[in-house]
Amino acid sequence: MRTRASFRDALLSLLDSTPLDQISIRDIAAEAGVSYTTFFRHYPTREALLSDIATEEMRQLLALTMPMVDGRGVQEASLELFRYVRENRRLWSTLLTGGAGDALRAELLQTSLEIAKRRASPQDWPPPDIGTLLVVSGTIEVLTWWLRQDARLPVERVADILYRFVILPIMPAAATTPSPAPGKPSPEKPARNVRK
Numbered sequence: 001m002r003t004r005a006s007f008r009d010a011l012l013s014l015l016d017s018t019p020l021d022q023i024s025i026r027d028i029a030a031e032a033g034v035s036y037t038t039f040f041r042h043y044p045t046r047e048a049l050l051s052d053i054a055t056e057e058m059r060q061l062l063a064l065t066m067p068m069v070d071g072r073g074v075q076e077a078s079l080e081l082f083r084y085v086r087e088n089r090r091l092w093s094t095l096l097t098g099g100a101g102d103a104l105r106a107e108l109l110q111t112s113l114e115i116a117k118r119r120a121s122p123q124d125w126p127p128p129d130i131g132t133l134l135v136v137s138g139t140i141e142v143l144t145w146w147l148r149q150d151a152r153l154p155v156e157r158v159a160d161i162l163y164r165f166v167i168l169p170i171m172p173a174a175a176t177t178p179s180p181a182p183g184k185p186s187p188e189k190p191a192r193n194v195r196k
Contacts, residue, residue: 004042006032008053011046015090020050054095054104060084062111065139074167078159085143086155096144105140112136131170138166 010031014023025046029036043049064081085092095104109132116128124131139162146158153161 003032003034003038004052006034007039007042007049008056011049011053012088012091015094020046020094050094053091055107057088057091057095058104058108058111062108062115065108065112065136066115074171075159075163078162078167079155081139082143082146082155082159082162085147089147092143093147096140096147105137108140109133109136126170134170135166138162138170142166 007028010028011023014027014031018027023046025039026036028046028049029039043052061081061084064077064084066077112132113129116132120128126134142158142162142165146153
């Protein structure tokens with residue numbers, strides 16, 4: 001377990017300064033202070049190590065997004081989510097825009113749907129499965145878009161984008177108990193188009 005953790009820490013450390021495609025298994029082993037051949041006792045490839053890291057990060061992301069899926073403390077939860085991703089930007093850029101993106105999305109969505117089904121009640125609207133699908137997918141898309149921007153929006157702005165354009169349209173009830181960003185007033189509820 002300690003050796004696997006050393007490899008994970010080594011790759012994360014290397015990602016702070018080097019793109020994934022320029023990191024070799026030898027680099028990871030050297031950074032971990034472990035022999036090159038020991039790497040292969042734990043992981044068959046560099047991508048397998050990245051997948052292991054993606055699973056751990058998915059759990060963290062899920063913990064941060066569940067309040068959004070539940071409609072509780074949505075604004076604060078989205079701020080925490082974007083702060084966390086900002087602190088681990090290179091890793092998340094690699095995970096979402098690199099080779100692990102599709103697997104990460106699929107696993108996050110599957111786990112979120114399982115949780116939503118356990119919490120579902122017949123009165124829920126929208127039905128938990130479609131609400132969860134839209135919130136999780138929208139969150140991943142906003143994160144991916146944000147990570148690809150050259151001029152990076154502040155966390156508060158991108159969290160507001162998520163809140164106004166993903167959360168509120170899917171779960172308008174989230175606007176009834178907003179938890180505003182620290183030092184900022186609650187955003188107004190968006191006007192609805194009414195046809196006469």
